[in-house]
Amino acid sequence: MTDHPLDLAGIGVGPFNLSLAAQLDAVEDIDARFFDRAPAFDWHPGMMLPEAALQTSVLKDLVTAVNPTSPWSFLAYLLAQKRFYEFLNADFGAVPRQEFAQYLAWVAARLPSLRFGTAIHEVRFEADRFRLRGAGGTACARNIALGVGLQPNLPAFAGKLDPRDHAHSAQATTILARVAGRRVAVIGGGQSGAEIVLTLLNRALDRPASVDWISRRPNFQPIDATPFTNELFTPGYVERFHALPEARRHSTVVRQKLAGDGISTSTLQAIYRRLYTMRHLTGTSPTGEPTAASLSPHREVLDVERAAGCYRLLMRNGFDGRIEGSHADIVVLATGYRFALPPCLDPLRDRLVLDATGRPQVGPDFAAAWDGPARNRLFVLNGGLISHGIAEPQLSLMAWRSAVIVNALAGRAVFEVDASPSPLAWSSAHFARHVPEGEGRREADVSRRVGPA
Numbered sequence: 001m002t003d004h005p006l007d008l009a010g011i012g013v014g015p016f017n018l019s020l021a022a023q024l025d026a027v028e029d030i031d032a033r034f035f036d037r038a039p040a041f042d043w044h045p046g047m048m049l050p051e052a053a054l055q056t057s058v059l060k061d062l063v064t065a066v067n068p069t070s071p072w073s074f075l076a077y078l079l080a081q082k083r084f085y086e087f088l089n090a091d092f093g094a095v096p097r098q099e100f101a102q103y104l105a106w107v108a109a110r111l112p113s114l115r116f117g118t119a120i121h122e123v124r125f126e127a128d129r130f131r132l133r134g135a136g137g138t139a140c141a142r143n144i145a146l147g148v149g150l151q152p153n154l155p156a157f158a159g160k161l162d163p164r165d166h167a168h169s170a171q172a173t174t175i176l177a178r179v180a181g182r183r184v185a186v187i188g189g190g191q192s193g194a195e196i197v198l199t200l201l202n203r204a205l206d207r208p209a210s211v212d213w214i215s216r217r218p219n220f221q222p223i224d225a226t227p228f229t230n231e232l233f234t235p236g237y238v239e240r241f242h243a244l245p246e247a248r249r250h251s252t253v254v255r256q257k258l259a260g261d262g263i264s265t266s267t268l269q270a271i272y273r274r275l276y277t278m279r280h281l282t283g284t285s286p287t288g289e290p291t292a293a294s295l296s297p298h299r300e301v302l303d304v305e306r307a308a309g310c311y312r313l314l315m316r317n318g319f320d321g322r323i324e325g326s327h328a329d330i331v332v333l334a335t336g337y338r339f340a341l342p343p344c345l346d347p348l349r350d351r352l353v354l355d356a357t358g359r360p361q362v363g364p365d366f367a368a369a370w371d372g373p374a375r376n377r378l379f380v381l382n383g384g385l386i387s388h389g390i391a392e393p394q395l396s397l398m399a400w401r402s403a404v405i406v407n408a409l410a411g412r413a414v415f416e417v418d419a420s421p422s423p424l425a426w427s428s429a430h431f432a433r434h435v436p437e438g439e440g441r442r443e444a445d446v447s448r449r450v451g452p453a
Contacts, residue, residue, distance in 0.1 A: 001013035001118060001139040002033060009141035009152050009274060010034030011120050011344065013041060015104055015383040015395060017147030019062040020402040021113050022072040023415070032410055034145075035134060037119035038309055041108030046171035047192065049199045053094035055191065055223060055264055056233075056396050062107060066415045072111070077103045084281045093266055096347065103330040124347045125372055132344075143409060146345070147381040148392070150337035150361055155187075157304040160309070161331055169334040172196050179330060180206035182421030185313060187301055188334025189215025191223070194263045194271060196332055201274045201293060210292035212326055218298045220271075223262030228424065232389065233396040241389040242364055246355055261336075299324065304331070328433045337393075339383050348378070355386055362387040364400060365408040379405050 008024070010017045013036035015293040024032050063070040070076070078084045087099075108114060122133040123144065132139045167175040167361040169192040179200065186196050198214045213220075231237055241249060275293055298318035305312050313326045339350060339359050341356075353361045355370035360368035364382040381401065384392040391397045403415035 001035070001115065001132070001134055001136045004031075004140075006031050006033055006139060006141040008032040008143045008145055009130065009132055009139055010147060011123070011132075011342070012036055012146065012148035013038075013108065013114055013116065014147055014149045014382075015043065015062070016398050016401070017145055018104060018108055018111075018114075019398040020145055020147070020381070020405055020419040021111050022062045022070065022107060023067060023399070023402040023406050024113065024409075025072065025111060026067060026070060026408060027406060027414055029354040030406070032113050033115055033139065033141075034113055034147075035115045035120050035132070035139075037117070037135075039117050042118070043104050044097075044170065046173050047195070048098055048101065048165075048173060049168065049195050051198050051202070051267065051270065052097040052195050053092075053226070053264065053266070054097060054100055054395070055094065056394065057443075058095050058100065060396050061103070061399065062402075063399050065397075066417060067399070067402040072107045074100075074103050077106050080106070092315045094264060120344045122347060123344050123364075125351075125376070128373065128376065130376065130378075142375070143377045143379065145379045145381060145405065146342075146383070148342050149382060151337045151340045152333075153338040154333060155301065155335055157301065158333060160304050160306070165311070165329065166331040166333065169193065169196060169332060170337075172199075172332060172334075175330060175332065176200075176203075179203070179208040181209050181308065182329040183210045183212070183327060184208045184330045184332065185212045185214060185311075185326065185328035186332045186334055187214045187313075188332075188336065189213075189217040189220055189263075189297065190261050190334060190336065191263050191267065192336075193332075193334030194220065194267045196334060198267060198271050201271065201278070208330075210294065212294045212296060212328060213328070214296045214299050214301060214313070214315065216298070216300045216318070220268060220295065220297055221258055221262050222265050222268055224259045229259050231422055231424050232256060233391040233394065234419065234422065235299075235397065235400050235417065236422045237398065237424075237426060238388050238391055239364065239419060242387060243427070246386065249389070250356070253385060253390055260394055269305050274381065294326075296326070340386070352378075357386055359383050359386060365404055367408065377408070379408075 007030045017034050021034050058074045061074040062072055064073045068444050078087050118134050118136045120132050124131050129140045129142055130144050137234045152170050184200060186193050188335050197211060200208055200211045299315040301313050301315050303314045303330055311328050311331060313328060315324045317324050332362055351370045351372060355361050360380050360383055362368055366379050368380050401416060403417050406414050407417060
């Protein structure tokens with residue numbers, strides 16, 4: 001794959017390692033290659049539904065947050081496609097996911113450091129470097145950037161479902177051709193589940209007989225995208241969050257779930273309006289068959305059994321405590337994703353320091369803690385939910401994170417990554433800078449008497 005030691009080898013080319021490659025393209029003295037098993041870049045093809053849209057600003061693209069003059073920005077893409085003015089005139093409330101996917105693919109097709117069709121089978125550490133063995137031979141690198149993405153999170157009962165009758169939301173488009181006239185259950189109350197439900201309700205001649213939307217959440221809840229909540233997606237907050245004890249970080253992430261995993265208000269409105277039209281205006285589908293839709297929040301699916309040619313879903317109703325049953329011919333699991341180390345890292349697994357959730361312990365520069373030399377780092381992208389907070393799996397800070405990693409590799413400030421002061425005082429360190437002389441001593445006395453929170 002390469003004859004000389006690289007400064008960095010990237011494993012996986014999703015948006016996050018693509019961002020890192022785009023930022024490194026501006027740095028001449030760092031030699032990097034990024035490897036991916038896929039023949040070409042293709043971002044979540046199974047979720048490219050007609051109504052799918054980003055939940056973040058396009059200014060939070062691969063590079064702009066720290067390198068706005070980069071040739072790999074979203075604006076540069078619009079200019080190259082000669083659609084700048086049309087895009088402005090379209091005035092999207094939220095940019096279509098298909099548009100952003102085209103932008104990512106446009107960058108991936110032009111960056112010289114990417115190597116597609118090259119699966120990495122094994123990574124070992126030898127002497128002073130990592131050795132990667134892949135489909136195209138071997139490569140050596142002083143540092144590694146792991147960007148393989150997350151794995152579908154499947155409930156225990158998924159093993160009882162026939163592969164022909166179910167799909168994870170990551171493959172939602174593959175099952176749409178089989179829903180006509182059938183009962184479909186969509187399990188999961190996040191944005192992916194909502195987009196799938198909306199797509200199903202909007203189908204015309206090949207519409208399903210019924211759609212049952214099931215969620216453990218107490219209601220179908222909107223994303224909290226208000227200004228002060230969006231401060232959670234800033235470098236300054238992430239830096240302070242990382243300094244917290246692990247247990248406190250974990251409980252904080254749980255409380256902040258709707259800031260990163262709620263449903264866009266526009267999607268909720270579109271679903272409600274579609275239901276209104278179905279219930280009160282049209283009443284039937286274009287084929288004349290009655291439409292049916294059931295929304296079931298606060299339900300936990302406990303088990304699934306095959307009966308009479310369909311599935312029976314056994315659920316606990318969290319609202320009244322009762323056990324309920326529902327029937328479906330097709331099940332879509334919009335049940336999210338989980339972090340997992342890829343098999344190629346098995347030779348290094350025992351050398352990594354893991355947190356209580358099984359994720360690598362990741363430092364401020366996104367390098368995993370391990371028992372090898374400090375100069376050889378394994379950077380983990382999209383593995384720091386507990387270490388860096390709810391912004392880590394999102395697109396919001398990928399340009400900043402890439403810049404932090406570039407600076408760590410270069411050993412100098414290639415990019416400006418220092419956070420501007422936040423209007424919110426997250427930690428007591430903020431007050432220490434503004435307390436009058438003598439007041440700090442009294443605060444410390446109170447802290448000793450009260451004890452830690």
